[in-house]
Amino acid sequence: MKKRKIEELIFNIIMRVSAFIIFGSLIAISATILIKGVPAMNLDMITKTPSGGFFLGKEGGILNAIIGSFYLSVGATIFALMICIPVVIYINVYASENSKIVHYTRLSLDILYGIPSIVFGAFGFVLMLFLGMHVSLLAGMITVGLLIIPIIARTMDEVMRQVPVELKEASYSLGATKWETASKVLLKQALPGLATASLLGLGRAIGDAASVMFTTGFTDNIPHSLQDPAATLPLAIFFQLSSPIAEVRDRAYAAALILTVIIFAISLISRILIKRFSKNTL
Amino acid sequence: MPKEINDDDIQNITENIDELEITAVSTQQSTPLVKTGSNPLRVILDGFMGKVVKAMTIFSLLLLVLIIIGLVLKSIPVLKDNPLSTLLFSSQWSPFKGEFGFLPFILSTVYVTLIAAVIAIPLSLFTAIYLSEYANKRFLKYAAPMLDILGGIPSVIYGIWGVLLIVPFVRDDFSAWLGVDSVSGYSILSGGVVLAVMVFPVVVQIVYEVLKTVPHELREATLSLGATKWETIKKVVIKRASPGIIAACILGFSRAFGETIAVLMVVGNVVQIPKGIFDEGYPIPALIANNYGEMMSIPMYDSALMFAALILLVIVLVFNVYARWVLNRIEKSIK
Amino acid sequence: MTSSTIKSHISIKDLNMHYGKNHALKNISINIPDKKLTAIIGPSGCGKTTLLKTFNRLIENVDGTNITGEVLVDGENIYGKNADVTNIRKKMGLLNQRPTPLPMSIYDNIAFGMSIHGIKQKGVLNEKVEHFLRVASLWDEVKDRLHSPAARLSIGQQQRLCLARGLAVEPEIILGDEPTSALDPISTKHIEQKFVELKEQYTIVMVTHILRQARRIADYVIFMYLGEIIEHGPTEMVLGNPQHQLTKDYVGGAIS
Incomplete structure (x- = not known):
């Protein structure tokens, strides 16, 4: 009798400690970024591009990377949506529920979801050479777009599956x-969920560094066309952090703070959307 | 095991359904009260979009294959020069x-x-x-x-x-x-x-x-x-x-x-x-x-x-x- | 009431249960007679199942519940400070609306409860598994496949397995929460017969929404409405000659 009670107690303590470690380390990350980032933050960071000697600790900001990341992630999300929406419509409306093509599409999206972004980066590089393109915003958009296709498509697929069958039947x-x-009833009904899926992809697109290294390059200038290379926030952070100069490393922390705030904002918006979505359906 | 259905069957079924819809539309046509049902453009658009979304689905299915092929093609030179066992098990x-x-x-x-x-x-x-x-x-x-x-x-x-x-x-x-x-x-x-x-x-x-x-x-x-x-x-x-x-x-x-x-x-x-x-x-x-x-x-x-x-x-x-x-x-x- | 002369097994004093802002059980005080079959009846949502689950403290697993009052089992308050909840639950076997086979073999389903209570010897386990499967009239149907997953049994067999599993921890009380509502007529008959046999040795409390079932097998009936006990007593009295207007309406089919 006693032994069972003690076992229960021990495991209860282990569980509490585990939860403490996990949430503690997650809080520690946010705290680290705040503590290091806030002092290093200034208006120049978000309003100026790097001027001469920026990487030696002189003046300037990372506006180039903010704009670059913005263009890149929005472009990539639009590209991904151009593929995801038709796919989701096909597997939920046109194809019959148990057909092999539906099964294999879902399977391959699941597998693609697990493929590391560096592999997408490498493939993007191969594709870029094959198409005779150069390191550019466009090449980056395509690569990152491919990377987020499985994320967006699978999330949208889940949303579409939750749309009641009766709605489809009523329309027919x-x-x-x-x-x-598909276009007038289902997409409309699932719109908030689809927006959430897109935001999920957008967040991933902004934050990913490994896939853009090969294809988007890095530059101190704001890109003016799709053919230009572009800077991105994660790479800006990465390069600045490896600098031996303290001022430059400080800027990496400020850039990290900016990136974190953007990601927080995106996830906040999608949470609001989810709430509204669940209100609509219930 | 799920039912064995191949793509042709689906194609047939989808086509049958399309035909059904066409007949449904044409019965409406004969009743003078309904005017809008007569537009075959809707049906053509439906068929066309069906092909588009299917093509995109096939592309997404092929993406995985394309990635593999792309990387394999690029790996061939190093694979030709070095035996696979050396590549995987040598630390030089x-x-x-x-x-x-x-x-x-x-x-x-x-x-x-x-x-x-x-x-x-x-x-x-x-x-x-x-x-x-x-x-x-x-x-x-x-x-x-x-x-x-x-x-x-x-x-x-x-x-x-x-x-x-x-x-x-x-x-x-x-x-x-x-x-x-x-x-x-x-x-x-x-x-x-x-x-x-x-x-x-x-x-x-x-x-x-x-x-x-x-x-x-x-x-x-x-x-x-x-x-x-x-x-x-x-x-x-x-x-x-x-x-x-x-x-x-x-x-x-x-x-x-x-x-x-x-x-x-x-x-x-x-x-x-x-x-x-x-x-x-x-x-x-x-x-x-x-x-x-x-x-x-x-x-x-x-x-x-x-x-x-x-x-x-x-x-x-x-x-x-x-x-x-x-x-x-x-x-x-x-x- | 006549029940005062009868030995009671579970007695409830001033039990109140709040679920959030909802007052789910209101001033429940009642004695459940020993070694009899008591049926709790009433329209759905009246608190029948809630009351049943206060007996073995399963109700406190639901978030936001607040319970006051006493539930005495064999004279001991199960909501008392020193009450051992696992011991209380061991005293009471539970049959749910739908059978709940554990994700293991038929044999292990029965042996599970015994092994957590310290019976580990293979010989004893084998013997007891057979015994309780026989008690639930399931032995002959499953003796050749004791080690196949319990989920493969038919739903009626699963419910009898759950009964055997509950009996195997040697409880004194059997709680049934509409235990036949998911079963076909033949399986229902099996379970009802079992209950009638078992009440010789066990105190049985079951929730049912089928009046005829209460009439067929219950000795005592408790009628509940909106979280209150309206009327209780021997079956023939409550169902045959109800005193309260609400009970009359319910028995007469005016409310359901």
């Missing part, structure tokens, strides 16, 4: 075609 | 001499992932159990969004944290604690710890979801036999949830395997086979990321790096296939 029984059902 | 790495032995990189990857698994799996499991079985609602209200947000934090941020906190801790405190001298802190241990923290949110979240799917009645049934809460969890809840838990762990760690920036920042990046947890390592993703700049300047180097990416890809694929196989088997044995 009004004489609507599949395309009309 | 001197790109200038054309010697490409990937063993140090492969082992570094494996070690870092293993260290991460040893740390993260028990902690995540216990935490997920705590959240789903013991924690009160107020705690959950804060914990769930926190996991969500932290799961989305970019790896470079985790890397900074590793450099600022974990590396000094390993160098000064942990090594002294174990009585080891003169370590830099940049080590496979630091890599493993950072990686473990990165997979916490992923694994905790999925395991939590899985535990929540275990029916409430099952817990009640066990409790009403006089089992303690812990006995209920240990012998029934976990058992019932095991396929999902295994899937969560595999999913978490196939992500960890290819994690690049965060690990690269703390792992030391020295080409050697690590002999202990305080040794520097050089995982495959770090190799690729660190050397992409000069890969076109050294002969065969680009091919070797693409081969490295291919190795990663193959390992992740094997992981995935294995996970599915395990899942199927466990599901069968329970049902």
Whole structure:
């Protein structure tokens, strides 16, 4: 009798300690970024591009990387959506539920989801050479777009599956075609969920460093066309952090703070959307 | 086994359905009251969009194949010059001499992932159990969004944290604690710890979801036999949830395997086979990321790096296939 | 009431249960007679299942519940400070609405409860597993496949397995939460017969929404409405000659 009680107690303590370690380390990360980032933060960081000697600790900011990341992630998300929306429509509306193509599409999206971003980066590089492109914003958008396709498509797929079958049937029984059902009824119904899926992809696109190294390059200038190389926030952080000069490392912390705030904002927006979505369906 | 349906059947069915709709439309046509149904453009558009969305689906299916083909094609030169066994099992790495032995990189990857698994799996499991079985609602209200947000934090941020906190801790405190001298802190241990923290949110979240799917009645049934809460969890809840838990762990760690920036920042990046947890390592993703700049300047180097990416890809694929196989088997044995 | 002369096994004093702002059980005071079959009846949502689950403290697993009052089992308050909840639950077997086979073999389902309570010897376990499967009239149907997963049994067999599993920890009380509601007529008959046999040795409390079932097998009936006990007493009295208007309406089919 006693032994069982003691075992329960011991494991309860282990569980509390585990939870403490996990949440503690996660809090520690946020705290580290805040403590290191806030003092290093200034207006120049977000309003100026690097001027001469920036990487030696002189003046300037990382506006180039902020803008570059913005262009890149928005472009990549749009590219990904151009593929994801048709795929999700096909597997949820056009194809029959148990068909092999649906099964294999979901399977391959799941597998793609698990492929590391550095592999996407390498593939993007191969693709870039094959198409005769140079390191550029466009090449980056395509590579990152491919990277986030599985994330967006699988999330959207889950959302579409939650749309009640009755809705589809109601639309058909009004004489609507599949395309009309998909575009005018299902997509509309699932819109907040689809937006959340896109934001999830956008967040991933902003934060990923490994896939853009090969394809987007790095520059001190703000890109003016899709053919230009572009700086991105994660790479800006990475390069500055490896500097031996303390001022430059401080800027890395400030840049990290900026990136973290952007990610927080995106996830906050998607949480709000999810809340509204669940209100709509219930 | 699901019903055997091939694509042609689906095609036929879809076409039949389309015909049905056309007939439906034409009956409407004969009644003068309905005017709009007569527009065949709608039907044509439907057919056309059907082809478009199908084409995109096939593209997404082909993406995986394209990635494999692309990397294989690029790896051919290095594979032609070096036997596969040398590439995988030799530790001679001197790109200038054309010697490409990937063993140090492969082992570094494996070690870092293993260290991460040893740390993260028990902690995540216990935490997920705590959240789903013991924690009160107020705690959950804060914990769930926190996991969500932290799961989305970019790896470079985790890397900074590793450099600022974990590396000094390993160098000064942990090594002294174990009585080891003169370590830099940049080590496979630091890599493993950072990686473990990165997979916490992923694994905790999925395991939590899985535990929540275990029916409430099952817990009640066990409790009403006089089992303690812990006995209920240990012998029934976990058992019932095991396929999902295994899937969560595999999913978490196939992500960890290819994690690049965060690990690269703390792992030391020295080409050697690590002999202990305080040794520097050089995982495959770090190799690729660190050397992409000069890969076109050294002969065969680009091919070797693409081969490295291919190795990663193959390992992740094997992981995935294995996970599915395990899942199927466990599901069968329970049902 | 006549029940004062009868020895009671569970007695409840001033039990109140709040679920959030909802007052789910209101001033429940009642004695459950020993070695009889007591049925709790009433329209759905009246608190029948809630009341049943206060007996073995399963209700406190639901977030946001607050319980006051006493539930005495064999004279001991199970909500007292020193009460051992696992011991209390061991005293009471539970049958849920739907059978809940544990994710293990038929044999292990029965042996599970015994092994957590310290019976580990293979010989004793084998003997007891057979015994309790026989008690639940399941032995002949499963003796050749004791080690196959319990989930493969039919739903009626699963419910009898759950009964055997509950009996194997040697309880004194059997709680049934509409235990036949998911079963076909033949399986229902099996379970009802078992209950009638078992009440010789056990105190049985079951929730049911089928009046005829209460009439067929119950000795005592408790009628609940909106979290209150409206009327209780011997079956023939409550169902045959109800005193309270609400009970009359319910028995007459006006409320359901």
